[in-house]
Structure formats: structure tokens, C-alpha cells
Amino acid sequence: MRALVGLCRWRHNPLRRKTDLVEAWVACVAVLLIAVAAPLAGLAIGGASRDALLQSVRDQHKARHEVAGTVIRKVSRPPVDPDPETSSARDRHSRVLAEWTAPDGTAHSGTVVAALRSPDPGDRFRLWTNEHGQVVGRPLDDATASTHAALAGIGAAVAVAGLVEGVRRIAVWRIVLRRYDRWDQAWDRAGPDWGRTGTGS
Structure with a gap:
């Protein structure tokens, strides 16, 4: 939510820098991925795990x-x-x-x-x-297999959310470094006398 507010605030602000807008878009994409991709990954991994574990349950009940x-x-x-x-x-x-x-x-x-x-x-x-x-x-029973599959799905969703957040933090870190570099360049252009060049002092 904070990302959306930040994006709206920076869209029409005359003091907005390009890096501010990029940072807000990165945050919005991260929120969207965490809200959509993480649950979908959890459902996919949980469903695949459940199918595999239930097949293992059937095999064990045949063999034991x-x-x-x-x-x-x-x-x-x-x-x-x-x-x-x-x-x-x-x-x-x-x-x-x-x-x-x-x-x-x-x-x-x-x-x-x-x-x-x-x-x-x-x-x-x-x-x-x-x-x-x-x-x-x-042999493994159905309830235990379903519990293991649910835990695998939750773990996958958390891992995807953590990965997205990690990528977002790295991107923001790179944006901040770039912003600092631009500030250094601006200070270098301002000159060694902090803006007093040409004032006769």
C-alpha cells in the first residue's frame, strides 16, 4: 500500500527524480508479485507434493x-x-x-x-x-501426507515472497547508490567554493 501511495505522490511532483519513480515502480511490482506469484507458487508446489505423497501412500500400503x-x-x-x-x-x-x-x-x-x-x-x-x-x-497415512504437502506449499510461498523481497532490496540499494553518484556529480559541478564562484569573494 505504501508503494502505491509513494507512486501517486511522485507522479506529479516537480521535485521527483527518475530514481524516485523507478523505486516506486519496483515496490509496486514487488507487492504485486508477493500478492499473486507467491500464493500461486505455494498452490502449485503444495498440489504437486500432495499428488506425489499420496502416490507414495498407495505404494506403501501395497508393499507393507x-x-x-x-x-x-x-x-x-x-x-x-x-x-x-x-x-x-x-x-x-x-x-x-x-x-x-x-x-x-x-x-x-x-x-x-x-x-x-x-x-x-x-x-x-x-x-x-x-x-x-x-x-x-x-506406512504413511493420507492425513500426514496432506500435512506435509501443505507445509511444502507454505514453504514455497514464503520462499518466493522472500526471493521477491530480496530482489527488491537489491534493486533499491542499486538505485540509492546511483542517486548518491548523481549527487556527487552535482556537487563536483557546483565547484570547490560551494556556489560562490563568480561572486567576487
């Missing part, structure tokens, strides 16, 4: 399968972690020796992390495996 595991015994805990955030998250899970049947029908066993606070032998829990029974991470 939820199976039932049976606890054989609890495995001793690793050394105490001083970080309270990771240790509190770990308190809700236990490392156990378990057995499970893969989607292809083969039997497997190994040490896994189970969502059990105090597991006992014979307890059952859910885990994710690939077709061959190897334990894999839980």
Missing part, C-alpha cells in the same frame, strides 16, 4: 502389511537415555523377542519394538512387514 506378532520374551532395555523426550516416548514401547508369520506364509522371529508397556510371553501385538516378513516402518 500389518501382521500379528507374538511375544516370546522381553529383551533388556538399552542404557538410560538422558533426553526426557525420547525416553518418555520409549516408555510406551518395549523391545521384545517375537515371532510372526509373513504374508507369504513363512515364519519369522527377531527382536522388535512392540507397542506394549509391560509385555509378557504370549502377548500379541501388531507390526508392519514387507511381503517377505522383514519388519518395516508403518
Whole structure:
């Protein structure tokens, strides 16, 4: 808004310099780009990210399968972690020796992390495996994919706005330098006696 006011103010001002008008136009173009290009870039990047992430969700759900595991015994805990955030998250899970049947029908066993606070032998829990029974991470869900895509879109919009503002600042800096150069030239033309040349003093 300030850019538009500045442009209108300088259009008919007799003291207006060419650099003043250029600076006002640069500001107007920057405002227009931030208002239009940044949201469009955010929508485009967010939409493309969402499509790619949802395809990844579909692929993961095809390749990963939820199976039932049976606890054989609890495995001793690793050394105490001083970080309270990771240790509190770990308190809700236990490392156990378990057995499970893969989607292809083969039997497997190994040490896994189970969502059990105090597991006992014979307890059952859910885990994710690939077709061959190897334990894999839980697949991404639609809500998480959409959130990641929205964050990517917001990040793209902010990046475009920052880029436009950065270019505007560089342009204004160059305009100011040029203005200072012209002032120096004008002072050089005025002479060494500050305008008293030819007054007889």
C-alpha cells in the first residue's frame, strides 16, 4: 500500500527524480508479485507434493502389511537415555523377542519394538512387514501426507515472497547508490567554493 501511495505522490511532483519513480515502480511490482506469484507458487508446489505423497501412500500400503506378532520374551532395555523426550516416548514401547508369520506364509522371529508397556510371553501385538516378513516402518497415512504437502506449499510461498523481497532490496540499494553518484556529480559541478564562484569573494 505504501508503494502505491509513494507512486501517486511522485507522479506529479516537480521535485521527483527518475530514481524516485523507478523505486516506486519496483515496490509496486514487488507487492504485486508477493500478492499473486507467491500464493500461486505455494498452490502449485503444495498440489504437486500432495499428488506425489499420496502416490507414495498407495505404494506403501501395497508393499507393507500389518501382521500379528507374538511375544516370546522381553529383551533388556538399552542404557538410560538422558533426553526426557525420547525416553518418555520409549516408555510406551518395549523391545521384545517375537515371532510372526509373513504374508507369504513363512515364519519369522527377531527382536522388535512392540507397542506394549509391560509385555509378557504370549502377548500379541501388531507390526508392519514387507511381503517377505522383514519388519518395516508403518506406512504413511493420507492425513500426514496432506500435512506435509501443505507445509511444502507454505514453504514455497514464503520462499518466493522472500526471493521477491530480496530482489527488491537489491534493486533499491542499486538505485540509492546511483542517486548518491548523481549527487556527487552535482556537487563536483557546483565547484570547490560551494556556489560562490563568480561572486567576487
